[in-house]
Amino acid sequence: xxxxxxxxxxxxxxxxxxxxxxxxxxxxxxxxxxxxxxxxxxxxxxxxxxxxxxxxxxxxxxxxxxxxxxxxxxxxxxxxxxxxxxxxxxxxxxxxxxxxxxxxxxxxxxxxxxxxxxxxxxxxxxxxxxxxxxxxxxxxxxxxxxxxxxxxxxxxxxxxxxxxxxxxxxxxxxxxxxxxxxxxxxxxxxxxxxxxxxxxxxxxxxxxxxxxxxxxxxxxxxxxxxxxxxxxxxxxxxxxxxxxxxxxxxxxxxxxxxxxxxxxxxxxxxxxxxxxxxxxxxxxxxxxxxxxxxxxxxxxxxxxxxxxxxxxxxxxxxxxxxxxxxxxxxxxxxxxxxxxxxxxxxxxxxxxxxxxxxxxxxxxxxxxxxxxxxxxxxxxxxxxxxxxxxxxxxxxxxxx
Amino acid sequence: xxxxxxxxxxxxxxxxxxxxxxxxxxxxxxxxxxxxxxxxxxxxxxxxxxxxxxxxxxxxxxxxxxxxxxxxxxxxxxxxxxxxxxxxxxxxxxxxxxxxxxxxxxxxxxxxxxxxxxxxxxxxxxxxxxxxxxxxxxxxxxxxxxxxxxxxxxxxxxxxxxxxxxxxxxxxxxxxxxxxxxxxxxxxxxxxxxxxxxxxxxxxxxxxxxxxxxxxxxxxxxxxxxxxxxxxxxxxxxxxxxxxxxxxxxxxxxxxxxxxxxxxxxx
Numbered sequence: 267x268x269x270x271x272x273x274x275x276x277x278x279x280x281x282x283x284x285x286x287x288x289x290x291x292x293x294x295x296x297x298x299x300x301x302x303x304x305x306x307x308x309x310x311x312x313x314x315x316x317x318x319x320x321x322x323x324x325x326x327x328x329x330x331x332x333x334x335x336x337x338x339x340x341x342x343x344x345x346x347x348x349x350x351x352x353x354x355x356x357x358x359x360x361x362x363x364x365x366x367x368x369x370x371x372x373x374x375x376x377x378x379x380x381x382x383x384x385x386x387x388x389x390x391x392x393x394x395x396x397x398x399x400x401x402x403x404x405x406x407x408x409x410x411x412x413x414x415x416x417x418x419x420x421x422x423x424x425x426x427x428x429x430x431x432x433x434x435x436x437x438x439x440x441x442x443x444x445x446x447x448x449x450x451x452x453x454x455x456x457x458x459x460x461x462x463x464x465x466x467x468x469x470x471x472x473x474x475x476x477x478x479x480x481x482x483x484x485x486x487x488x489x490x491x492x493x494x495x496x497x498x499x500x501x502x503x504x505x506x507x508x509x510x511x512x513x514x515x516x517x518x519x520x521x522x523x524x525x526x527x528x529x530x531x532x533x534x535x536x537x538x539x540x541x542x543x544x545x546x547x548x549x550x551x552x553x554x555x556x557x558x559x560x561x562x563x564x565x566x567x568x569x570x571x572x573x574x575x576x577x578x579x580x581x582x583x584x585x586x587x588x589x590x591x592x593x594x595x596x597x598x599x600x601x602x603x604x605x606x607x608x609x610x611x612x613x614x615x616x617x618x619x620x621x622x623x624x625x626x627x628x629x630x631x632x633x634x635x636x637x638x639x640x641x642x643x644x645x646x647x648x649x650x651x652x653x654x655x656x657x658x659x660x661x662x663x664x665x666x
Numbered sequence: 667x668x669x670x671x672x673x674x675x676x677x678x679x680x681x682x683x684x685x686x687x688x689x690x691x692x693x694x695x696x697x698x699x700x701x702x703x704x705x706x707x708x709x710x711x712x713x714x715x716x717x718x719x720x721x722x723x724x725x726x727x728x729x730x731x732x733x734x735x736x737x738x739x740x741x742x743x744x745x746x747x748x749x750x751x752x753x754x755x756x757x758x759x760x761x762x763x764x765x766x767x768x769x770x771x772x773x774x775x776x777x778x779x780x781x782x783x784x785x786x787x788x789x790x791x792x793x794x795x796x797x798x799x800x801x802x803x804x805x806x807x808x809x810x811x812x813x814x815x816x817x818x819x820x821x822x823x824x825x826x827x828x829x830x831x832x833x834x835x836x837x838x839x840x841x842x843x844x845x846x847x848x849x850x851x852x853x854x855x856x857x858x859x860x861x862x863x864x865x866x867x868x869x870x871x872x873x874x875x876x877x878x879x880x881x882x883x884x885x886x887x888x889x890x891x892x893x894x895x896x897x898x899x900x901x902x903x904x905x906x907x908x909x910x911x912x913x914x915x916x917x918x919x920x921x922x923x924x925x926x927x928x929x930x931x932x933x
Binding site for chain 2: 562
């Protein structure tokens, strides 16, 4: 591969993946959204406003932190953490919601909807809606409402209406279904802020572009701090927005390995997991073609992960493409291993990671010792773990 | 001529409109569907839309979502829906059967295998909610090569350009979804439907069936006067849901409603 990476095509295809698999009522709104996005992407005023928000509201750039003690303990590569946990609202999700909210404002939409799994995207959406004075409705699986109750409370404080979704498996995919149903009913005044690199075109490309700030900063910081590019990038993958955000600016740097970490739940061999890239097959869900967890009849099957944010049967179509072309590698980490990653980072560096990010930490613990001491891994610390205190305490039999 | 084209042509000759029920195959159980199809034909329907249940029916409201869940509890699948259609065709050679559902079960089977299986089952049309013409090229050409009509949806916000696109890609009929929203929602506005149908008709030669919001004989009559056919779905499935302990009663109530619609539409 010597050509410059230039995906997706104009209809949103990443090879066979991606696309616009939506009902007729949504065709016009996604075309309008795409046109607006293409226009503002090149609009210096829009870019300036976005940059200002990212600096003064989100708190960017986020640090690239050399986890020296942890690196020494593991005895291999030098580990650098891209600190997306330090963003306003505590995760990378706000990079995207700030961008989409600015777009919503320019398109004259007065109502914002979103789906959320762990609640981080819901909080990040409710946050920008509060700031812009827009009505905000968040769809969240009823199971997730229980296991992420702190974030539900945060969203309500911010003025959002949180709708628990009782259909299907009552998790992230069902929240997405319900948000799409809302959008199709209220397309005239409503902007749907999708939180991950999934959905119909232009969402996978648009969310990637808003999240690519992660990789652009990390690349520059690595060059400044170490004087060269990293050897490997590691990020957790549910829908895959933090991973693509980190990977994208490095795609043409072929010396940099890119590794996405899926949630293996109880273990991929048990069938109780959320690892479509590792153990699924291509199909169509939520407006795009990608790897899915489905049965032989093409019905989507239930996923399992300790982390609500990774509990999704699909994955962004660009990851499907990067997997097939071999540019990125996808591995998986069980619930138990993720907890080891959680504790390790907490105790070694004094940083409590989100359970989603803990999957990336756990894989880093396997990877770093196999690499040389002068090699560099950048790991995306996509979010902080405060929201997971209840889940952790419950899991470890502690009453709060 | 396809069975669908022949049906619409025959109706047009007598100045009548098509009555098109939608039911979810396998709801409330797999044994119920075949006798219900025959009973609906007796009640005077012209085309049957047979819903293929899907785990994530994004375009459907709660009534059809629950119908899908009931069917999936019995492991109803695309293969089994095709088996029901095959049985139906053994004793009914006239009534067109249209499969309606989402694309993923078709992807899982493979487009070509599906097209072959649909041809063997003598399926007349395939309506895939989340497969717009832009993504449908391969599927459409496989279906058309087997004389199966690909049916496309139109919405209140469809532009002239898109209607023309459906006219080229589609055959059999076009299905106008008269409301922005999911199935089973709201009440349709007759003046809006009338205006939109005028626009659609100037951009297509295909018959246009109208659905979403058709709840009773009166709305069926009104809608029939505007288009070439009337689709009724959630109103029928509500009868199944209201009589889960007594499917025979559900069948009687569905037949009664369809007979009333037929009479209202024909008079």
